[in-house]
Amino acid sequence: xxxxIHRAKSLLESxxxxxxxxxxxxxxxxxxxxxxxxxxxxLENFVYNGFCGANLSKYMIEASTWxxxxxxxxxxxxxxxxxxxxxxxxxxxxKAYIIGVGCKGKLKAEKLGAENILDVQGAGYPxxxxxxxxxxxxxxxEVAYKDAMLERCHVCKGKEHQVYDELIxxxxxxxxxxxxxxxxxxxxMSPEEKFAFFQAELSKCIRCNACRNVCPxxxxxxxxxxxxxxxxxxxxxxTSFEEKMFHIIRAFHVAGRCTDCGECSxxxxxxxxxxxxxxxxxxxxxxxxxxxxxxxxxxxxxxxxSFRTDDAEPGVGRG
Amino acid sequence: MPVNNxxxxxxxxxxxxxxxxxxxADLAGSxxxxxxxxxxxxKVPCSCRVNPMFILRAFEKxxxxxxLCGCHPGDCHYSTGNYYARRRMTLLFxxxxxxxxxxxxxxxxxxxxAEGVKFSETMNSFVEKVRTLGPSVRLGDLRCKN
Amino acid sequence: xxxxxKANLNALYAAIAASKELYLPVRSAGxxxxxxxxxxxxxxxxTLKTVRSPKDAFFPQSExxxxxxxxxxxISITPEALxxxxxVVFGMKACDVRGVAVLDKVxxxxxxxxxxxxxxxxxxxxxxxxxxxxVSCFCQTxxxxxxxxxxxxxxxMAGEYLYWLPQSEKGEALTAELAALLEETDDAAVAEEKASxxxxxxxxxxxxxxxENWGAAAADKNFDSPLWEQLYKPCLACGTCTFVxxxxxxxxxxxxxxxxxxxxxxxxxSCMYSDFTMMAHxxxxxxxxxxxxxxxxxxLAYFPANNDGMFSCVGCGRCVDKCPSHLNIVKVIKAFGxxxx
Numbered sequence: 001x002x003x004x005i006h007r008a009k010s011l012l013e014s015x016x017x018x019x020x021x022x023x024x025x026x027x028x029x030x031x032x033x034x035x036x037x038x039x040x041x042x043l044e045n046f047v048y049n050g051f052c053g054a055n056l057s058k059y060m061i062e063a064s065t066w067x068x069x070x071x072x073x074x075x076x077x078x079x080x081x082x083x084x085x086x087x088x089x090x091x092x093x094x095k096a097y098i099i100g101v102g103c104k105g106k107l108k109a110e111k112l113g114a115e116n117i118l119d120v121q122g123a124g125y126p127x128x129x130x131x132x133x134x135x136x137x138x139x140x141x142e143v144a145y146k147d148a149m150l151e152r153c154h155v156c157k158g159k160e161h162q163v164y165d166e167l168i169x170x171x172x173x174x175x176x177x178x179x180x181x182x183x184x185x186x187x188x189m190s191p192e193e194k195f196a197f198f199q200a201e202l203s204k205c206i207r208c209n210a211c212r213n214v215c216p217x218x219x220x221x222x223x224x225x226x227x228x229x230x231x232x233x234x235x236x237x238x239t240s241f242e243e244k245m246f247h248i249i250r251a252f253h254v255a256g257r258c259t260d261c262g263e264c265s266x267x268x269x270x271x272x273x274x275x276x277x278x279x280x281x282x283x284x285x286x287x288x289x290x291x292x293x294x295x296x297x298x299x300x301x302x303x304x305x306s307f308r309t310d311d312a313e314p315g316v317g318r319g
Numbered sequence: 320m321p322v323n324n325x326x327x328x329x330x331x332x333x334x335x336x337x338x339x340x341x342x343x344a345d346l347a348g349s350x351x352x353x354x355x356x357x358x359x360x361x362k363v364p365c366s367c368r369v370n371p372m373f374i375l376r377a378f379e380k381x382x383x384x385x386x387l388c389g390c391h392p393g394d395c396h397y398s399t400g401n402y403y404a405r406r407r408m409t410l411l412f413x414x415x416x417x418x419x420x421x422x423x424x425x426x427x428x429x430x431x432x433a434e435g436v437k438f439s440e441t442m443n444s445f446v447e448k449v450r451t452l453g454p455s456v457r458l459g460d461l462r463c464k465n
Numbered sequence: 466x467x468x469x470x471k472a473n474l475n476a477l478y479a480a481i482a483a484s485k486e487l488y489l490p491v492r493s494a495g496x497x498x499x500x501x502x503x504x505x506x507x508x509x510x511x512t513l514k515t516v517r518s519p520k521d522a523f524f525p526q527s528e529x530x531x532x533x534x535x536x537x538x539x540i541s542i543t544p545e546a547l548x549x550x551x552x553v554v555f556g557m558k559a560c561d562v563r564g565v566a567v568l569d570k571v572x573x574x575x576x577x578x579x580x581x582x583x584x585x586x587x588x589x590x591x592x593x594x595x596x597x598x599x600v601s602c603f604c605q606t607x608x609x610x611x612x613x614x615x616x617x618x619x620x621x622m623a624g625e626y627l628y629w630l631p632q633s634e635k636g637e638a639l640t641a642e643l644a645a646l647l648e649e650t651d652d653a654a655v656a657e658e659k660a661s662x663x664x665x666x667x668x669x670x671x672x673x674x675x676x677e678n679w680g681a682a683a684a685d686k687n688f689d690s691p692l693w694e695q696l697y698k699p700c701l702a703c704g705t706c707t708f709v710x711x712x713x714x715x716x717x718x719x720x721x722x723x724x725x726x727x728x729x730x731x732x733x734x735s736c737m738y739s740d741f742t743m744m745a746h747x748x749x750x751x752x753x754x755x756x757x758x759x760x761x762x763x764x765l766a767y768f769p770a771n772n773d774g775m776f777s778c779v780g781c782g783r784c785v786d787k788c789p790s791h792l793n794i795v796k797v798i799k800a801f802g803x804x805x806x
Contacts, residue, residue: 027799028600028670031791034699054790059699115513115599115786118670137600137668186417195419195457200494206517206526208735210703210789224372228740235704235717236527236732244458245375248414252371255410267789269705270496270516277414284413289406304410307402309392314408314427381724 001048001125003168004073004101009040011071017097018068021059023052029120030109034059036070048073050123050132053106053150055263057082057091058216064092072096075103076171077152079162080259080295081216086163087298088257090219093163100161102169104128105145105153108266112148126169146176151275152262155179162296179260180283182276198244204270205243207235211264211274217254217294224249251277256285256304259295288312329383329449331358333442334373336366338396339431340388346435354442365389366427367400371411374425378458384424384449388438391429401429420457423448466655467629467640467647474627477646478502478555484642485589486552488522490515499554510556510622513599514783518711519561522554523584524568526708527732530580530718534726547583553639555591559614560604560781562592564711566615567768567777571714589635592616594662596623601782603671603795609779612662623658630655671782671795678801681770687762692800697757699790704735706784706793707760712777715741736760761797 008020020043024035030051036059037043055078063070074082079100085091107123116136122129122145132143155178159171186194212218212225224230225246251258251274260282264274285292288311289303335341341362347354359382363369366389377385387408389401408427416422428441469477481487482502491500492509499519500506531544557565565585572581592614595602604611613619617636621628629647631640640647666672678687707713717734720727734741736759742749750756768777778794785793 026791027795031785031793033791036698115601115782116597117600137665138597183417189419191416191419191421193419194417198418204494204496204498204516206705206708208703208705208708209738210701210705213701213703214789226738226740228743235734235738236719236721236730244418245372245379248375248411248418249372252411252414267703267705269709269787270498271494280414280417281410284410288409304403304406307399307406309402311402311405312409314405314412315422315425 001046004048004099005043005046007099007166007168008037008043008046008071011097012037012040012043016069017071018066019063019070020046021056021063021070021072022046023048023054023056023073028117029123030107030112030114030117036063048101048125050105050107050120050125050128050145051109052125053108053266055081055214055216055261057085058214058219060091060096061085061219064090064095066095069095069097071099073099073101074161074164075101075106076159076161077103077157077259077261079164080157080293081261082295083162083298084257084259084295085216085219087295098161098164098166100164100167102126102167102171103159104170104172105149105156105174107132107145107148108150110271112143146174149174150262150266151273152260152265155260157260157293180279182273183279183283186276186280201272202243202247204272205247206270207243207246208269210267210269211272212250214263214267215250215254215258216261216263217257217259218250247274247277251281254278255281256292256302257294258282259293327450327454328355328357329446329452329454330381331355331384331386331442331446331449332377332382333358333360334363334366334369334385334387335360335430336368336389336396336401337362337364339390339394339429340366340438342432343388343430343434343438346432347438348435350435352435352439354439355446357446358442365395365397365400366404367397367407369404369408371407374408374411375458378424378455379460381459383452383455384426384445386426386428386441386445388428388430388441391431394431415458418457421452423452424455424458466650466652468626468650468654469629469647471622471625471627473646474508477627477643478508479504480643480646481553481555481639484551486550487555488519488552489555499556502555510593513558513595513597514781514786516783516787517709518564518781518783519554519557520564520568520711522552523565523588524572524581524714524716524733527730528580529728529730532723532726532728534723536725540726545580547579548587549583551587551589552584553589553591556593556620557590557614557616558593558595558781559609559611560602560779561711562590562615563604563607563609563779564781565590567712567775567779568714570768570772570775570777589618589639590616591618591620591636591639594619594621594658596621596658596662598662598665598669599782599786600670601785601795602669602780603674603782604780605666605669605672606674606676607776607778607780611666612659621655621658623654626650626654628652628655628658671780674795674798675802676765676776676798679765679769679798680774680776681766683766683801684762684770687766687801688758690801693754693758696792696797696800697754699792700737700753700757701789702737702739702753702756703789704737705787705789707735707737708733709783709787711779711781711783712764736763761794764794765798 020037156175487502497512572578595611
């Protein structure tokens with residue numbers, strides 16, 4: 001971590017970058033927040049550890065409009081989102097100096113019993129260990145690093161950064177599960193079971209829009225759900241239909257653009273597995289239109305803005 | 320939710336492209352071919368004008384089935400619009416299945432301006448299919464129905 | 466003081482639900498939220514904080530106000546019926562009970578909100594002491610004692626029993642109705658439980674969080690501080706903090722088309738949203754900095770200025786736990802406390 005701070009300071013001092021976008025220490029070991037740093041002094045609060053799950057590429061949309069370059073730290077999976085935003089002309093590549101940071105899987109504080117955590121040892125970077133020592137208000141416990149990882153890290157897309165100016169630190173491919181296993185499990189259910197499953201999950205939704213607002217792909221200047229002329233507005237919670245519509249449309253709108261960064265599921269206060277929507281689209285796209293991973297190739301044709309004359313017909317082979 | 324009431328008639332929304340399918344519907348009408356009066360046709364410039372929100376909003380507002388009709392692939396008035404529509408609807412319908420919405424409530428059918436008979440037959444069979452499924456509950460907004 | 470064996474709680478729920486609506490923490494799809502009790506519901510009294518606060522019981526996220534209908538050329542207006550059936554909210558924590566007191570200030574002062582007032586009249590609060598306060602708790606800062614919650618009835622979980630203490634007329638009446646299930650006891654076990662909770666509270670990291678530089682006087686003083694510029698930056702402008710908050714009370718009023726008329730409903734609004742307080746002339750607050758500042762200034766400066774110093778934060782810590790960017794009111798309080806701007 002000191003290496004990252006050191007490098008950031010020297011880039012700031014040389015004037016190559018005007019500010020640094022990274023993560024800042026919080027009150028507790030796990031509540032790190034995304035932050036901009038303008039001076040070497042501010043960088044004393046910089047932190048990089050197992051709890052830096054936040055994908056910083058979305059903040060580059062705003063930073064691209066500012067004077068000067070921004071140094072941004074991106075984990076391997078964040079770089080897919082960065083690329084995708086470049087492809088959509090929302091980020092100016094020239095305004096970013098990217099340091100690709102090593103990642104050994106990120107943690108979900110909730111899995112450690114977040115509300116009682118006083119301290120976690122073993123989540124530091126680069127010296128994170130296989131076992132986390134968690135000190136809570138009610139005693140100590142040891143948790144295997146793997147058991148506390150975010151869902152997305154179990155289906156890690158790999159340790160390669162897709163775009164960077166320089167790399168610091170080693171990454172580990174933490175994939176130990178099939179990315180589409182959960183989707184396939186639901187597909188195998190009966191319509192009644194499917195409906196019951198999603199109804200139970202979506203009825204928890206509080207319409208806070210955190211999933212939308214954190215999503216790098218969801219960055220329309222004005223969202224349809226924010227329109228005052230639209231009576232299925234973003235705030236009403238009616239349990240009957242609006243949550244379903246919101247989540248279908250949210251996922252559809254990012255279909256073919258979603259890099260599967262997993263931020264939506266990370267931030268949902270109700271723990272709704274939102275990635276199951278996005279991944280369903282990704283699975284279908286892969287099956288029907290050929291393997292496609294958003295954020296890899298900036299020049300590739302996206303699946304929903306291209307076609308083949310012999311594409312499958314809607315509804316064929318379903319059920 | 321199948322209903323026992325023989326007289327229940329489903330509400331069907333049919334999005335028809337201006338150039339082929341709407342003309343096909345016209346032909347069906349002028350040829351005096353029967354199709355159920357419960358089919359509400361909404362004319363769109365091209366099948367690819369229909370975005371997923373249209374389909375969902377139709378269900379929200381009380382439709383029991385939604386069908387999209389456009390020019391045959393290769394015959395789009397704008398050359399390629401229906402190809403894009405095809406991909407979108409394929410993904411959307413697959414998602415609706417995934418969420419446990421009864422299959423059969425949505426359909427895409429390519430109907431040319433000369434196919435009045437096909438239009439009428441398509442609507443008849445679609446209405447019959449939806450009728451067996453009963454009123455749409457899973458995708459409807461229940462606020463006003465309670 | 467009364468008590469009932471924990472093993473017997475289901476009978477208690479059933480007895481309450483026989484004549485009243487009963488809301489209590491229920492676990493569903495992996496999360497615990499307040500919900501109506503039904504036979505077989507997975508009641509969860511162990512989870513300290515429900516994701517949503519129980520304010521829904523008095524101020525639902527969405528509720529109809531009235532319906533206008535035009536049929537056969539005639540217009541009819543039907544107001545939504547006010548709450549008539551008594552209901553019990555079981556298991557509210559001390560902070561959430563104080564949250565209702567904050568809502569009272571807003572909805573029960575003139576002009577009185579009749580929908581809310583009816584619910585307050587019919588609602589009976591059965592609170593539950595927090596046996597295991599969490600790291601994000603700071604109710605002590607607002608003078609709340611989580612070991613001795615307010616409410617019509619206060620309860621404690623200790624050993625194999627739930628202890629039950631009526632604290633108001635409503636509470637006495639409810640206790641009388643349930644007399645067959647409750648047995649009288651002394652308060653030794655509760656005293657012990659209170660001491661144990663106090664000992665934990667002493668170890669909480671946010672104990673001693675000071676509200677220095679906040680309160681009515683902060684309204685002018687903190688408004689133009691350069692600190693806001695730094696604080697708001699990571700804010701995603703989502704509504705998580707407002708929607709899990711037990712005291713956020715802003716709402717929007719909207720019309721829903723029924724085809725032959727409209728349903729006028731209100732739903733919670735969030736000051737973090739770009740269309741918050743949107744009016745014909747446009748928007749009051751056009752930047753996220755302004756919106757972010759509004760939330761905290763409202764809770765810590767404007768509200769106390771208008772309500773004899775009462776803060777509209779109760780220290781439940783839900784926003785601290787749930788913010789996607791880990792921004793929170795504690796960081797804001799501290800930032801101003803430290804700098805003394």
